[in-house]
Each structure stands twice: as C-alpha cells, then as structure tokens.
Amino acid sequence: MYRSHNCGELNASNINTEVTLAGWVQKSRDKGFMNWVDLRDRYGITQLIFDESRTEKTVFELAKTLGREFVIQVKGTVIEREAKNKNIPTGEIEILVTELTILNAALTPPFTIEDETDGGEDIRMKYRYLDIRRNPVKNSLLFRHKVAMEVRKYLSDLDFCEVETPYLIKSTPEGARDFVVPSRMNEGQFYALPQSPQTFKQLLMVGGMDKYFQIVKCFRDEDLRADRQPEFTQIDCEMAFVEQEDILNVFEGLTRHLLKEIKGIEVDKFPRITYDYAMKTYGNDKPDIRFGMEFGELNEFAQHKDFPVFNAAELVVGIAVPGAGNYTRKEIDGLIDWVKRPQVGASGMVYAKCNDDGTFKSSVDKFYDQDDLGQWAKITGAKP
Numbered sequence: 001m002y003r004s005h006n007c008g009e010l011n012a013s014n015i016n017t018e019v020t021l022a023g024w025v026q027k028s029r030d031k032g033f034m035n036w037v038d039l040r041d042r043y044g045i046t047q048l049i050f051d052e053s054r055t056e057k058t059v060f061e062l063a064k065t066l067g068r069e070f071v072i073q074v075k076g077t078v079i080e081r082e083a084k085n086k087n088i089p090t091g092e093i094e095i096l097v098t099e100l101t102i103l104n105a106a107l108t109p110p111f112t113i114e115d116e117t118d119g120g121e122d123i124r125m126k127y128r129y130l131d132i133r134r135n136p137v138k139n140s141l142l143f144r145h146k147v148a149m150e151v152r153k154y155l156s157d158l159d160f161c162e163v164e165t166p167y168l169i170k171s172t173p174e175g176a177r178d179f180v181v182p183s184r185m186n187e188g189q190f191y192a193l194p195q196s197p198q199t200f201k202q203l204l205m206v207g208g209m210d211k212y213f214q215i216v217k218c219f220r221d222e223d224l225r226a227d228r229q230p231e232f233t234q235i236d237c238e239m240a241f242v243e244q245e246d247i248l249n250v251f252e253g254l255t256r257h258l259l260k261e262i263k264g265i266e267v268d269k270f271p272r273i274t275y276d277y278a279m280k281t282y283g284n285d286k287p288d289i290r291f292g293m294e295f296g297e298l299n300e301f302a303q304h305k306d307f308p309v310f311n312a313a314e315l316v317v318g319i320a321v322p323g324a325g326n327y328t329r330k331e332i333d334g335l336i337d338w339v340k341r342p343q344v345g346a347s348g349m350v351y352a353k354c355n356d357d358g359t360f361k362s363s364v365d366k367f368y369d370q371d372d373l374g375q376w377a378k379i380t381g382a383k384p
Helices: 057-063 121-126 135-157 198-206 244-263 275-282 329-339 370-380
Strands: 018-030 034-041 044-051 071-080 093-104 180-182 190-192 211-219 231-239 352-354 360-362
Touching: 018 044, 018 093, 034 057, 044 057, 044 071, 057 093, 135 211, 135 244, 198 211, 198 231, 231 244, 352 370, 360 370
Parallel strands: 044 093
Antiparallel strands: 018 034, 018 071, 034 044, 071 093, 180 190, 211 231, 352 360
C-alpha cells in the first residue's frame, strides 16, 4: 500500500505514530529554515512539516521543489501541531517527514483547486479531472453515491429486485426522439438507446417479478432545458398487484428514508394535492410550494373590459409577488424578457403595482379602473 492512513483521519490520538501518506500538494509555505506542505486526498488535508534541524538535508531540499498538485508519498511521525487549526479534523497534528517520494510532478494547474476557484466553467470542463479534486464537485459525487446506496437498501428491504435491462434495444414509442446506434452486423439497421426501460419492466411484471427497480441511465434526443438533458439517471420502479395508495406509501417512504439518512431530516407526512388542484393553483404539475404565489382567477374582473388579449383567453390568472411593488421599469422589463424565453413561451406580461397609498399602477391602465385593479389585488392577495 502507498499509504497507511488517509489525509483526513489522523488526530491527537495518533501522536508519535509512524505513518505513510500519499496525495496531492494543495499548497506549500517556505520559510527558509522550515517548510510546510498541505497534503490533500479525497478524505481531507494533513499538514506536513520539513524542518532544517530535524529533516535530512536531501529530503529538505527536495521538499522545496514541490509545486501545486504534485503527487507525493511521505513517511514520518505524527507530532503535535503548535498552531492548531480548529477548522479541519487533522488540525491538532502535523507530520514530521522523514522520507519524501515524488510520484508524479505536475505543471501549474490552469485554475486553483479550491472551493472558490478562479476557473470559469469552460476551462473547468476542459480539465475535468482537476475540477473533480475540488470539494464542491467531489462532494456531489459522494452525495450521489450515498443516495444510490440508500435507495438500494430501502427498496431491497421491501423485497424489490434490482434488474439491469439492455441499452441496445428496438425503437419504441416514447415522448422524444431516439438516439440511434448503427449495427455493424446488420447494415442499414439501427439500435435505439432507451428513453426508459418501460417495455422491459412490463415484461418483468408479466414474468412474475412483482417488485422491480433499477437506477438506470436513459437517453432522449430533445432540446436542452433546465430539467431536460440528452442523458439522465432515474430511479425506475414497477410493482404488480398494488393500488395507487400502495405506490404512494412506498415512495413517500423512500423519500422520508433518504431525507433522514442523507440529510438527517425527519418528515412525518407529505401533503398531497390532486393534479387538477396543482394546475389550477400553480399552473404546474410539480409546483414548488415553498414560495406560495398561488394563482388567483381573474376572469370576472379582467374580461369584457375592451382588452382583447384577456377577452380572447379561456382563463386569466394572476400572482402576487411580495416586494415587487418597488421594482424599476428596467427590472420589470427584465421579467417580461424572462417570460418570453422559449422555456416559458409567453408573449408578454401584464403587471399592476400596489402603491403605498392604496392606488394602483398597471401596464393596462387605459382598459381597467382602480376598482378593477383593486379586485385583482384582493383575489391574488397582493399588498403594498
């Protein structure tokens, strides 16, 4: 083994222990007669010390050549740290190095390997292997791993069976276009990458595998949106001999389990709303109910007022945005541009401001009087 311990586990209980560590040089501080190096791996950071009076000359001189992201192996003794760092688990100790091996020298990285890096997205994607060394990216990968493990544990405990389904399949009717793969053996014919394992899990149900799950990669050739990507991973499940309530209970239970085990959050019951209520109240079948801003139906006070846009509409709704009464015209224009994006698809936005004196100012003032606008505010719950 290249190491006896990782860089995140040593503490005061290990003082006077001989250890071997390996990792990347995070930074070094050369004071002439003494040199400190922060050694990093995925588990944390341990400080190394090279002391002119206590370290062999060849090792001491070699330590002065270390640069950022050099890969090194060190052997030494755990000693108590004079200037302790309470911000890291290893902050009470440091390693007095007796042997130093440079496993791989490194060029200066194109961006800093820090939580708050100076690298833009393009350069970080180009050097993704460097970006993965940063805590935000590393922690996201570890978080995803923990979620996958807990999903498997929870569902397996309920007698679900994890089954891997094929990736190269026949094209099936789905909600988007297929990615296709040409067949070398059958010229002119193509495999399709699965948009979902729908066909296979139905076969499993017919075959008697009454509880199936899979953490599966799916592929859909469609335009990019915030919640749409060409490839994505989903927790795919199927059950036989169950009713709606059984399914809701199982997967509400899964969500509660994940929140408790991953985030330490206890949830008793989930509020349930119908599809019709969600669409009527939020205009969305997956609303974020943290923000409120529920729709108020304005047909009675918005139509038949000589405003053709509303008169031609089947439904006119509005939302109250707390604090937006002080928005400048530039900020309002920014909102109008936002709703015109292809992802939203609106042709414009009508607004009405609630002023502190109880009056209203609207973009459609010539069609509606103060009483009409007051009714809009009352229905939506808008306040100055």
